[in-house]
Amino acid sequence: MTQVANGSDTHTLSVYVANKPGVLARIAQVFARRGFNIDSLVVSSSVDGNFSRMTITAKGDPSGLQQVIEALRKLIDVMHCVDHTGEDIVVRELALVKIRVTAEERTEALQIADHFGAKTVDWTESSMILMVTGTTDKLDAMIGLVKKFQVIELVRTGKVVMARGAEET
Amino acid sequence: MVEKKTDGAQALVKCLEREGIEYMFGLSGGAAIPIFDALITTNTKIKFVLVRHEQGAAHMADGYARATGKPAAVLVTSGPGATNTLTGIMTAHMDSVPMIVITGQSVSWMLGKDAFQEADIFGITMPVVKHSYLVKNANDIPRVAREAYYIATTGRPGPVLIDLPKDVGAAACTADLYQEMDLPGYKPYPETIDKEKILEIAEALNKSRKPVLLVGHGAIISDACAQVKALAEKLNAPVVNTLLGKGGFPETHRLSLGMLGMHGTAYATKAVVEADLIMSIGSRFDDRIIGQPDKFGRNATKIHIDVDPSEIGKMIKPDLFLVGDARPILEELNKHVARLDTAEWLARLEGYKKKFPLHYKKQGGLKMQHIMDELYKLTGGKAVVVTDVGQHQMWAAQFWKTDGRLDWLSSGGAGTMGYGFPAAIGAQFGRPKDTVVLFCGDGGFQMTMSELATACLHKLPIKIIVLNNHYLGMVRQWQQMFYDDRKSGVDLEGNPDFARLIESYENGKGLTLKRPADVRKILTRALEYNEGPCLVNAEVVKTDNVFPMVPAGRALEDLLVEPPRQKMEKPTGST
Ligand SMILES: Cc1ncc(C[n+]2csc(CCOP(=O)(O)OP(=O)(O)O)c2C)c(N)n1
Ligand SMILES: [Mg+2]
Numbered sequence: 001m002t003q004v005a006n007g008s009d010t011h012t013l014s015v016y017v018a019n020k021p022g023v024l025a026r027i028a029q030v031f032a033r034r035g036f037n038i039d040s041l042v043v044s045s046s047v048d049g050n051f052s053r054m055t056i057t058a059k060g061d062p063s064g065l066q067q068v069i070e071a072l073r074k075l076i077d078v079m080h081c082v083d084h085t086g087e088d089i090v091v092r093e094l095a096l097v098k099i100r101v102t103a104e105e106r107t108e109a110l111q112i113a114d115h116f117g118a119k120t121v122d123w124t125e126s127s128m129i130l131m132v133t134g135t136t137d138k139l140d141a142m143i144g145l146v147k148k149f150q151v152i153e154l155v156r157t158g159k160v161v162m163a164r165g166a167e168e169t
Numbered sequence: 170m171v172e173k174k175t176d177g178a179q180a181l182v183k184c185l186e187r188e189g190i191e192y193m194f195g196l197s198g199g200a201a202i203p204i205f206d207a208l209i210t211t212n213t214k215i216k217f218v219l220v221r222h223e224q225g226a227a228h229m230a231d232g233y234a235r236a237t238g239k240p241a242a243v244l245v246t247s248g249p250g251a252t253n254t255l256t257g258i259m260t261a262h263m264d265s266v267p268m269i270v271i272t273g274q275s276v277s278w279m280l281g282k283d284a285f286q287e288a289d290i291f292g293i294t295m296p297v298v299k300h301s302y303l304v305k306n307a308n309d310i311p312r313v314a315r316e317a318y319y320i321a322t323t324g325r326p327g328p329v330l331i332d333l334p335k336d337v338g339a340a341a342c343t344a345d346l347y348q349e350m351d352l353p354g355y356k357p358y359p360e361t362i363d364k365e366k367i368l369e370i371a372e373a374l375n376k377s378r379k380p381v382l383l384v385g386h387g388a389i390i391s392d393a394c395a396q397v398k399a400l401a402e403k404l405n406a407p408v409v410n411t412l413l414g415k416g417g418f419p420e421t422h423r424l425s426l427g428m429l430g431m432h433g434t435a436y437a438t439k440a441v442v443e444a445d446l447i448m449s450i451g452s453r454f455d456d457r458i459i460g461q462p463d464k465f466g467r468n469a470t471k472i473h474i475d476v477d478p479s480e481i482g483k484m485i486k487p488d489l490f491l492v493g494d495a496r497p498i499l500e501e502l503n504k505h506v507a508r509l510d511t512a513e514w515l516a517r518l519e520g521y522k523k524k525f526p527l528h529y530k531k532q533g534g535l536k537m538q539h540i541m542d543e544l545y546k547l548t549g550g551k552a553v554v555v556t557d558v559g560q561h562q563m564w565a566a567q568f569w570k571t572d573g574r575l576d577w578l579s580s581g582g583a584g585t586m587g588y589g590f591p592a593a594i595g596a597q598f599g600r601p602k603d604t605v606v607l608f609c610g611d612g613g614f615q616m617t618m619s620e621l622a623t624a625c626l627h628k629l630p631i632k633i634i635v636l637n638n639h640y641l642g643m644v645r646q647w648q649q650m651f652y653d654d655r656k657s658g659v660d661l662e663g664n665p666d667f668a669r670l671i672e673s674y675e676n677g678k679g680l681t682l683k684r685p686a687d688v689r690k691i692l693t694r695a696l697e698y699n700e701g702p703c704l705v706n707a708e709v710v711k712t713d714n715v716f717p718m719v720p721a722g723r724a725l726e727d728l729l730v731e732p733p734r735q736k737m738e739k740p741t742g743s744t
Contacts, residue, residue, distance in 0.1 A: 070479035
């Protein structure tokens with residue numbers, strides 16, 4: 001659980017839902033109505049195409065979190081909702097960072113990329129796009145370092161999570 | 170001969186009929202014409218009632234459901250027809266009332282293009298429905314209709330909306346009209362009752378010396394009234410009820426203390442303050458009954474029984490709880506409880522009943538309480554009572570002792586003015602042989618009095634008691650108590666003569682009541698008139714106030730039994 005400055009906490013929820021129109025709106029309303037801000041949201045279809053998996057990280061009053069979870073579970077289109085906050089689970093994220101680099105800066109940029117296992121997925125005279133995957137902290141660290149160059153654009157996927165071993169996500 | 174094809178609209182009507190829908194309340198329009206046509210072409214047994222405003226249709230379905238325990242349907246057109254039902258849907262949602270709302274919609278290829286009378290009713294209603302459907306394929310209709318009925322009526326009931334684009338209603342439905350439901354995410358009740366927890370609850374009860382059972386709407390919905398009664402009698406424990414819990418336990422029973430909370434009886438509220446154990450059966454610890462949450466039941470073991478897991482710990486953190494249907498839970502619990510030593514406790518509460526009785530004076534002008542009291546005596550309390558929202562609602566809740574499970578209808582969670590009259594119409598349709606009494610404020614009546622036509626046309630013998638104080642009385646009371654009596658926007662000058670108004674409709678009868686001495690005579694005449702609705706315009710005193718009162722947000726122990734002498738601080742609680 002990450003404590004943030006304004007006293008609200010970041011929570012990681014995994015929600016398994018029917019793959020139907022309107023589901024995302026219903027889910028979003030549960031958060032919005034209680035003043036929770038969704039920080040990141042990943043939706044993709046699951047093995048069974050009738051269902052989707054949502055990984056949601058949201059900020060809000062921790063005492064209200066249980067209400068959010070129960071309200072999500074109450075939705076007819078929600079199969080289950082698991083709170084992974086503070087659990088030891090597999091968490092991954094992917095980021096694409098487009099930076100402006102001069103010929104002189106390029107070597108250092110590549111060194112940073114190499115250190116974080118990032119790939120160079122685009123390369124022009126004056127810019128390059130680095131692709132990095134890993135935990136949120138790792139991405140934050142690399143992005144922090146490349147900020148010494150000019151970051152033109154940054155796109156992150158948001159967290160995807162999976163419970164380890166026999167545990168259900 | 171070619172077999173006649175069924176279209177989507179016909180499939181919908183047939184399926185709802187098969188699910189058991191008896192009444193449909195609504196008003197037509199372009200996008201709903203195929204569905205209205207299907208009411209004729211299918212030769213359905215569903216009885217359609219044309220309303221004068223769609224809000225009325227939703228409240229009628231609500232009133233029908235609360236008075237019978239069965240859902241009704243609402244059928245309206247797209248756009249404004251659909252949005253007019255919104256208040257009624259929200260009202261039903263807040264009070265867990267089953268309802269199926271069918272809205273016609275623009276043709277599906279125009280969705281999102283601001284077509285004539287296109288409104289995103291699926292999106293607009295999302296926060297106030299239990300579930301909703303936007304049907305895109307006529308072959309889905311049989312499944313959707315079945316699911317809608319099932320979802321509306323099971324677990325914690327609520328409204329379900331079906332938005333049907335005109336082309337989908339007109340398209341052929343080739344699917345079998347009996348379809349399996351596909352609801353893998355819907356678990357209305359837990360699979361088993363946790364027997365261990367029942368024993369824990371029984372143990373807590375058996376240790377208590379000052380218990381209070383708190384009965385809410387859930388006990389009525391679950392049809393657990395006999396079990397509540399058995400429990401109370403077995404334990405010899407006093408019972409309080411919420412506004413919507415009226416009828417969950419007979420209020421004339423020796424163990425009943427009546428309604429608790431903001432305008433509850435002093436003895437019910439004091440019982441909860443002093444109790445060493447509070448067990449809620451199907452109440453959601455609404456802010457109107459708990460006062461200041463952190464002070465509620467500070468010294469009591471709190472037990473919460475509710476079918477909706479999201480209610481557990483929402484307002485009050487219980488010491489023990491059990492999620493599930495109240496009836497089987499109480500059936501099991503009753504096997505494990507014994508008579509408690511409550512003699513002293515009951516004697517103490519009896520003392521409060523004597524010391525702080527509900528009271529009013531028959532002199533000094535006509536009082537709402539007097540009228541309610543007298544009508545209660547004249548009917549022997551045998552009536553379905555419907556209220557609107559305001560002072561009259563609270564006095565009715567106090568003075569009308571409700572014994573029957575489905576005999577009290579009032580908008581609790583939403584507090585919707587305008588609810589009463591159409592709800593009474595729905596109740597009278599559902600209970601044609603019973604006396605239906607409506608207590609309504611002059612403000613609220615004017616919000617939905619367009620349904621006078623509906624009530625008069627169908628000759629519904631509703632007793633409409635308009636408690637006419639020429640004010641938005643409840644708001645005026647707050648202004649007097651907390652805002653130095655500055656009356657802002659509460660004077661209902663311009664009221665019509667309600668008795669003459671109803672007389673302008675065929676079958677409608679109007680009476681005027683002005684003097685306390687005439688109460689019995691006029692009410693008797695109203696009870697004797699059964700050719701249609703009878704409206705009594707009761708010119709009551711203008712500035713009476715409802716007590717006891719727990720100011721919003723204050724602790725229950727801060728209860729004001731009588732009007733305060735000193736100026737009150739502005740309330741901090743929700744509204
Ligand atoms: C639709 C709606 N609008 C406003 C309110 C706020 N409100 C609550 S009670 C009340 C006064 C009701 O006046 P009236 O119907 O005359 O009943 P009385 O209190 O005088 O008995 C008002 C305006 C409400 N509950 N519902
Ligand atoms: Mg009034």
